[in-house]
Amino acid sequence: MKKKSILFIITILIISCNNSKKTKNFFSPLYGVNSSNISSNYISGSYSEDSILVTFKTESDLKLKLIYNLDTITGSNEITYHLKKLIPKLINIPTAIEDYSKYVNNWKAPIGEFSSFHQIKVLALKNNIIVDSSIYNYLLGLKSELKFAIVNLKVDSKTLFDDEEGCYVPGNSFNREKDQTSGNFYKFKKRKQTGKIEIFNKNEIFLKGSFPFRIHGYVTPLAPQKSLRFYIHQKNNVNTLLELDHQVDKIILRSSFSGWGNEIFVDGWISKICKNLNVDVMSYQPVLVYLNGEYWGIHGLRERMDLKAISNKYKTKEKKLIDADDKGYSKKEGYGDLNSLLLEIKKNPKTNYEKIAKKFNMSSIVDWFIIELFFQNNDWPCNNTFFWKKRRSNKPWNAVLIDMDACVGNPEFNMFDYVQRDWSPALGGELINYLLKQSEFEMLFTKRVNYLLENELSSENLMANLIEFKKSFSPMVEEHYSRWGYKNGTKKYKKGLSVLEKFCVDRPENFKKNMNQYFKNISNL
Secondary structure: OHHHHHHHHHHHHHHHHOOOOOOOOEEEEOOOEOEOOEEEOOOOEEEOOOEEEEEEEOOOOOEEEEEEOOEEEEOOOEEEEEEEOOOOOHHHOOOOOOOOOOOOOOOOOOOOOOOEEEEEEEEEEEOOEEEEEEEEEEEEOOOOOOOOEEEEEEOOHHHHHOOOOOOOOOOOOOOHHHOOOOOHHHHOOOOOEEEEEEEEOOOOEEEEEEEEEEEEOOOHHHOOOOEEEEEOOOOOOHHHHOOOOOOOOEEEEEEHHHOOHHHOOHHHHHHHHHOOOOOEEOOEEEEEEEEOOEEEEEEEEEEOOOHHHHHHHHOOOHHHEEEEEOOOOOOOOOOHHHHHHHHHHHHOOOOOHHHHHOOEOHHHHHHHHHHHHHOOOOOOOOOOOEEEEEOOOOOOEEEEEOOOOOOOOOOOOOHHHHOOOOOOOOOOOHHHHHHHOOHHHHHHHHHHHHHHOOOOOOHHHHHHHHHHHHHHHOOOHHHHHHHOOOOOHHHHHHHHHHHHHHHHHHHHHHHHHHHHHHHHHHHOO
8 A cells, every 4th residue: 555655656756847837736636626627737736735736717708706715716718826824813813712721621722733624616607607617625744645535624713712602612601629520621511502514525525514523432522633523314325435335414514532542433333343243333434624624633523422323224113112320420329220120130140131132132241241241441341331232121232332532551451350349439340240150151252262262352353453543643653743732742652552562462362361260260169
């Protein structure tokens, strides 16, 4: 892939040297709406230049109209426009405070210059009647070859950054004495506002329209880069980008601060590895977001996982499903219809196994346990659990894999010891600890582990997936870390890659060793 990219760039440079026109040293083309009647010397694409002199032409009997932001130019059958990289304004607005008392992702001013997004609409007119049109999408000043799909997001900046009503800033509601729970990003967290959003890559567009959105997440609203949840009320092709077979009705542009350093893509990496296992997985695709044309960094495009997503996937009505989850933070009254069952297990650890097992799709539960334990999710089992089932009383509960950001550390770390901690008053650990102590479950668990360690969880498969993520992320991270003010961001990223590589090599053997020792200890009790 890298050799092909180098040959491509060399070819472009050779062509440019032999061309009397301005050098077009573009890294890659972008999706645009093309017309047979309108042409340009610069196709839609990402360019390394900070400015380009673009000429649009049409037939001699037609006239052109160019529309770009506040500029509208009407000319003959040819218009030339000097397109320049944006002078940023929004990126310098502090979207967090500089010194939270506990939270580590503080505001840091951007470092250097950044690429910007531009969209030009060109109309062909005859007798003042529109007969054709084209849309050209340009990225200017991009510092590396484009690897991700683009999100073009346009929002009234007041709804985001105003001190009184902006939901993206600390604002006037921030209280330093309550710096973990106050601020406009919490006050207006659930408020929905409308934003225009387009998602496209080199070849096609997946989403275009105006949709309501809100701030998403439990802790990450504190982060400089927020997660945004969009409610899509029309048919779209986002499922194509996310490699899903069903329509998507809600998406999340998830902040990279939900997984920072070595964790910038770990959640997505785990999702890709586990997508064919017996759990429902939040699909993932990295995207590059431009807010009102300004560079806003790498986000994870995710399907919002809820009952509507489950109903879309399994082609059933949402009202025929029920869920049981901890709402992101486990409490003693959590888990809905599962609450009484978990309390029964807690009160009587010797509850009959068959009674409990028949309540669950055991192939789903086994895979869920293995994934969480193998990848060392230390924000589990106290948090991040989600089950669903069909409403009919005899239907089993299924597990959903969500929020795997807090994963991957020392490959020797023993998660079997970790899950045995007392998680009171939360109920998150009750089911896990109960099942792991049942001999019937042990047989299911160990058999499945032995299979997965030769397949999806083998060192070879882990490393192969990691290499693919490295290929796409590594060229893009420098601009991202600079945007959020991290001087040593790329150094930290590379250190994180070393952690992941070691995990790929050593984790399978250590996991099996920890598992065997755990069940040996249980049998000796």
